[in-house]
Amino acid sequence: MSISFxxxxxxxxxxxxxxxxxxxxxxxxxGAKVVVNDLGGAVDGTSGSAAPADKVVDEIKAxxxxxxxxxxxxxxxxxxxxxxxTAVDAFxxxxxxxxxxxxxxxxxxxxxxxxxxxxxxxxxxNGTAYVTMAAWPVMxxxxxxxxxxxxxxxxxxxxxxxxxxxxxxxxxxxxxxxxKQEGRKYNILVNTxxxxxxxxxxxxxxxxxxxxxxxxELVSPGVAYLCSETNEESGIVLSAGGxxxxxxxxxxxEGVFMEPGTEVTPEMVADQFAKICDMSNAxxxxxxxxxxxxxxxxQIKGGVGHSHFS
Ligand code: NAI
Numbered sequence: 001m002s003i004s005f006x007x008x009x010x011x012x013x014x015x016x017x018x019x020x021x022x023x024x025x026x027x028x029x030x031g032a033k034v035v036v037n038d039l040g041g042a043v044d045g046t047s048g049s050a051a052p053a054d055k056v057v058d059e060i061k062a063x064x065x066x067x068x069x070x071x072x073x074x075x076x077x078x079x080x081x082x083x084x085x086t087a088v089d090a091f092x093x094x095x096x097x098x099x100x101x102x103x104x105x106x107x108x109x110x111x112x113x114x115x116x117x118x119x120x121x122x123x124x125x126n127g128t129a130y131v132t133m134a135a136w137p138v139m140x141x142x143x144x145x146x147x148x149x150x151x152x153x154x155x156x157x158x159x160x161x162x163x164x165x166x167x168x169x170x171x172x173x174x175x176x177x178x179x180k181q182e183g184r185k186y187n188i189l190v191n192t193x194x195x196x197x198x199x200x201x202x203x204x205x206x207x208x209x210x211x212x213x214x215x216x217e218l219v220s221p222g223v224a225y226l227c228s229e230t231n232e233e234s235g236i237v238l239s240a241g242g243x244x245x246x247x248x249x250x251x252x253x254e255g256v257f258m259e260p261g262t263e264v265t266p267e268m269v270a271d272q273f274a275k276i277c278d279m280s281n282a283x284x285x286x287x288x289x290x291x292x293x294x295x296x297x298x299q300i301k302g303g304v305g306h307s308h309f310s
Contacts, residue, residue: 003228005032009091010227011083013037013074013131014101016052018199019150022216023098023223024056028065030224033091036060037070037083037101043201045103045123048073066091074101074127084134096227097135098148099128104201106161117164124150124168129175136188145188146227149176151237153194156248173237173250180235181287189234191226194248195219196241213242235286251282252291257298 005027015024016038028034036056040049053069060067070086072079087094103123105116128149139145154162155169172192179190198206198214206214222240225231237248256272258264269276285291296304 001230003030003224003230005030005096005224005228008032008095009035009087009093010096010098011035011037011087011094011131011135012098012100013083013127015098016040016056018201019195019197019216019219020098020100021052021056022197022220023100024067025060025063026217026220026224027096027098027227028060028067029063031065032096033066034060034068035070035083035087035090036067037072037074037086039071039073039101041103043103044105045119073123074099074131075122077130077133080127080130081134083131084138088138093142094135094138095142095144096146097132097139098150098223098227099131100148100150101127102150102201104162104165106165108161109163112163120164121168121171124165125171125175128172132175132179136183139183139188140186143187145183145186146231147179147183147188147190148223148226149190149192151192151194153196153239153248156194156237176235176237177287184234189226189231191231191234192237193219193223193226194237194239196239196244210242215242218243249284251279251284253277253279254281254283260299 010027010032012020012024012034014020015036024034024036036053038053040052041047050071053071057067057069068086068090070083072082074080084094101123103120105120107116132147149172151172152165152169155166159166176190176192183190196214197216197219198211199216203211219240222238222245226238239246239248253276256276258268
């Protein structure tokens with residue numbers, strides 16, 4: 001089996017550097033026509049330049065691929081729409097969207113203010129939503145879409161000083177969980193990457209051996225697979241870095257069921273708390289409705305008929 005993107009059109013946001021550049025180069029090397037989006041700002045999102053996106057476009061073309069640049073900010077809804085328009089105008093459609101653009105404004109929560117919070121949420125969570133919203137109808141119309149969102153282990157597991165970033169990044173999983181359901185009937189598959197790589201965003205935080213190991217090129221094959229026709233999964237979180245690939249999943253414990261109809265006290269929860277938290281028989285639910293059905297199957301004799309819960 002070989003993975004090719006011949007005839008496919010891809011958008012990679014924040015592709016002027018780091019991971020996005022590596023994803024764009026790999027997709028292009030396998031035949032995708034690529035929109036290289038990047039506003040060319042600093043790590044904190046300030047300033048801007050056409051140079052990074054242009055340089056990656058030149059690199060792709062020099063290697064025999066096809067690409068066009070776009071310099072819009074993902075966090076501006078009109079800019080996000082224009083990123084998708086760039087793809088449609090240049091190449092006629094959008095098959096693949098890799099939401100990768102990102103910034104950092106780290107500070108401990110004691111020092112967090114609304115502006116610092118909003119700037120980070122605006123790029124990661126809102127920006128991802130805006131570009132995806134613009135691409136969605138195009139993909140729906142074509143009955144084909146592969147979307148990758150970029151989360152971070154900082155949000156999935158936690159990292160000191162990154163409340164804004166971690167919250168925005170964990171938000172990707174919520175967005176994915178809903179979109180995997182809404183996209184299924186249009187063959188739009190939505191998955192999430194949790195990368196670990198040495199880029200300008202992280203290199204100062206890493207020891208030299210780690211810098212050497214964590215090349216962005218070791219992450220991009222995971223993205224390429226998720227974006228390929230070969231992949232049929234939607235709703236996967238793929239942790240990737242330094243040659244390591246692993247799935248991360250939200251799991252619920254088997255749980256404790258108090259007798260229906262009886263008074264439930266905080267003391268009863270306290271008594272059972274160790275068991276409530278016991279993950280030895282943990283399970284994943286494909287939807288929130290599936291978890292409710294599990295609850296009903298245990299607590300309501302004979303279960304319940306068809307219902308819709310939101
Ligand atoms: P990077 O700073 O090298 O690349 C991010 C790119 O996004 C930059 O070229 C920047 O100009 C662009 N960008 C920023 N704001 C933008 C906007 N509003 N519109 C368009 N482009 C914008 O950083 P890196 O490490 O390559 O990060 C890529 C993604 O991976 C980010 O979402 C980041 O949060 C995520 N990530 C990276 C990790 C790592 O280990 N490097 C770890 C976990 C997540």
